[in-house]
Amino acid sequence: MARRRFLQRLGLVGAAAAGSGLLAGPAAAAPKPSPPGPDPRALHWLAGDHHVHTQYSYDAMHTVAQQVAAGRRHGLDWMVITDHGHVAHEKFAVETTYADVLKARAANPSMLLWQGLEWNVPSGEHATVFFDATKNEIAALHAFEKLFDGNVNGTNHTSDANEATALAALRWMSGQIDRGAIDSALMIANHPGRNGRYTPHEFRNYRDTAPHIAVGMEGSPGAQNDGGHRGGYGNAPGGDSWTGWPSESYRTFGGFDWMTAKLGGLWDALLAEGKGWWITSNSDIHQANGSRLVRPDTPGDWYDTHGGYPDPVDSGTPQEHADFWPGEFSRTVVGTASRSFRGVMDAIRGGRVWVGMGGLVSALDVRVHGGGRPATLGGRVRVRRGDDVTVQITAHLATAPNTTGRIPRLARLDLIRGAVTGPAADRDGFTNPDVSVVESFTPRGRGPVLHVEHRFRNVRDPFYVRLRGTDGHRSNGLEPMMDVQGAAAPWDDLWFYANPIFVDVV
Template identity: 60%
Template structure:
């Protein structure tokens, strides 16, 4: 996440490298520099030389690793993590990888993805060094799963997390992908049909990497969706529909929750690259959550109403941490451009006010994984077995759906029932029992069960609302122990989905139970805490 206009990725003329000659099949090997010849050799080795826009027509050749159809929540390990973290290898951050991993471990995380910004200097200097540091931290923290990923400047859009598993040459894939498709590197940042097509070409390339065996898994998650309104609804749908096993969802709540200007640093107004259909009410966060997820019947619900998975996550977007005494050493203005990293931070002894919290300190993404390993966490994310929480409001959450003759289905799953059956939803939430990082034991005041109708594919690809979405029941936990409740949908006739949210109850929109817009100065996010869970779909068969 960029903190200052000077580093705004929309200035797509910064460090453009032009089209990469090494990927052009019309240019002979002997016309390339040694560095580009090495990149071309890598593409040949993994079966990706010549793969680019031409692969788009066969995008989708892999089956969507779809939603798990059965299996209750108790059958999974629920692992907390963060997929959006910056280090000294980003042009606007400072921490070492080891400091980030140690910080995440200290705040109870099980998995982390290092996602430094795409940038010409990053591609040129930092990829191998990052990998070496990741390997060192894996050795020091054997219980932590640590990926090296990338925060991609998406062509025609904003940012997205990209990471791999089972890659034959992980750093080779990351470096070539960054050079080919990062908009800050290749000058494709402006909103235009051509640049939107370039973003789909990037997904096609990832698809080809999986089909060629160059990688076992790849994930693409859209970051801070409505920070500047750069993503049109049709772009989000295009990502999801082009590669549903790669482009799986979006940040439901962004990082920078302590930014004094506004939570998430969402204090923007539309600009020339914003989709014109967004209104000013879409630009702030609501209870710290992106409006795309937080507005009931809004963008997220309009996608879920199509009956397809599109999942939400949460993370730190960690750059500089509140009350930390470390600072980045003074260096010449061109230091990052010539090194691809900053020197290690130094201790001033003076706590600093910053926008971010450590990974796991405030926000976390909790994934239901079949086992504690890289592939299982990625599969859990892809399947939508995810809930996200703030400020330690909830320590554990189990949500299941079942019907006569069916086993239990949990978050991200699909329950198939006969028309006329009853569907029962069970929820077990374990509220906070210990102080969070603010020294408070938050109180879970209310849990809302939300139902949305599944109406099929949208004729209008830019639809951003869903009409038939409502809170069907609110529950107020009693006492300090686990909160358990059951709700039954009787005589089910049409397909629908259910999703869950909860709150400390401290702040709402006037006269409503909906979260309030975070407009005005953000003094502290700790008094307005929410959790959200991904949906369960209910499909209906029979007469």
């Protein structure tokens, strides 16, 4: 009753919040057309991590303060704490975590820090969910977990009814924005191919129900130091898996999820509709590799009765784990018009994002010219049929060693073009046959900057362009290789990917 009064007092839920009445609410109104994107020259590029666990997850151990300190040490500007949705988490940990987040914000004013949630998506997998940190963020988070988390309300398994609950959750978030209870919300699907739980039509339904909230997926998962299988991608189809996925979709390729890494695959199929579906990367950290910290011994039911673990203690011996510290290996770099909570969220929502591993590239500038102001990542240009379109790329190469003590070297940068063909006839389709690498660029000499240009002449039909790059250590021709089960070596197979820019032809 106390929790219910807490939620009602903040005006985020009504009397139906504890039952199913809210799930049947009307769909949110269509979002307003997006205003023109910011001038690429005015953007600030900030590195971050949207998938970080702490001692308040049932399978993690580090404190909020330790995660934030590590993020700062590895050059991050923003982070999202995303502890697992769980009955004990909802009951005990939401406000306790928030107190730690507020302390960490005060101690680290240069770090933009959110408290989010790793949502157990009904009928799906996991997803990052977080709200703008300027209004009622904790009340919204608590209400959302109580109402819609699959572990809390028993809607994890695959079914049409549970799929509908996931869409109701998106409409609920959108409705809270419409009524002014919160300012902004985002959902990003985590490790999408790991268990085969997500279907292509679910991604399309999420995006079409709330395109201002459900904006994309992890292009590369965390847990990259899992020596058996990068990202924990060593699974096979289960009872809740979609039967349409091929066997290779359960593996990573160069550390990237097959849905992203496969040229002409699921990611390209979604982009072929001419709508944004952006990729990100993160640490998904639970226990940091190389840290001397360990969780103190506790009774087996400790988490269920406390919603968290005691602070970790120093064992005196470096520990081997699957996870890197935030920013140590993977990062999501966003182009924002302002260094603010809303600025970062708007950048993610707008697709102004590139992701990289191991410090392979330190900065990236992409501009597409086709008349009028150029567009950058996530943007679009509008040209007349028969016009030329020019892509200009500037990549700042690594000049400092990464954790291994080596300076990574970019061996090749690929410019990829994909056709835009409109809405998918098959909502479960996951291929786009008209996608290709149109040009590959190789850095010459040892200079710190690679600047290249490509011109599409006499364009006739709409398309998009996107980028990827590699250190060249493992590839199958131009394509990344499937990571070797039992022998993954993340530092020896580095890639970066950038989100697309659309070219509309009239």
